[in-house]
Amino acid sequence: MKSKWPEKLRKGLHAPADALGNLFVESFHYLALFGIGAITAYAAVATFIEMLEKGGISVDDILLLFIYLELGAMVGIYFKTNHMPIRFLLYVAITALTRLLIGDVSHHKAPDVGLLYVCGGILLLAFAILVVRFASYRYPSTRVIDANGKDMDDGKV
Template identity: 55%
Template sequence: MTMTPTTPKDASKLEKALENWTVPIGNLFVSLFHRIALFAIGGATVWSAAVAFMGMMSKGSASIEDLLLLFIYLEIGAMVGIYFKTNHMPVRFLIYVAITAVTRLIIDLVNTKHEADMAILLMGLTILILALANAVVRYASYKYPSKSGQSE
């Protein structure tokens, strides 16, 4: 039997056989990569949160920025856990992380400058836009749920 196709129909059969063999292997590699990457992200999140917590312990106190940083780690950990369970990336959690990070920046600016300026106003506007984006995502997932029936 020759592997070289002699007719378009033979080429189509060879292509289909190759696809039947390679697609499951490709899917397996993608799945393995996702799992390994999720473990790495989860491990790095736990490690970073532990280092931040130990820094707070050695300092003897925790500032509001420190607590917000721990909330960011918690939200990232929740995203990893949800992705493990559902195989869907919860976009809302990314928005929550962004809102928390911008809030942390605002608090840091206020603590260092001790005055309100345009940067703080723009960051507040950023939080408003992110909150509106979250509302749109929630409405869209409620109004147009995914095919599996799970909303984000």
């Protein structure tokens, strides 16, 4: 007959180790989010001060501030929902490509095939947003919670 004490000891060690691991992971998670949020805010303020010192504001500068705004919104939404909204990353990418497009056309040589590549990238990202929005509407992620409050969808029940 097998002794049950090793199994009880294993289970007794598992719960505190699991709790400690969760504490470390969540602590790092929030520390990283605070860091990203602080760096984004700092970069936005530094860019704004630089624009004021320059004495003029270009469309490039305004689009850069929009990129910082979207990054800050992503961090805020992630804090509140614990989910990363992929659409915001796509918006940032479109804004960055638009900034590149405007800067290239207004500050450099005549438009060439590179202009078509950037416009094609913007079009692809816009299509990706359409696909993501359609998919989230058509196939929403739902969470089934049982009577005890446990998540039935995460496979731990």
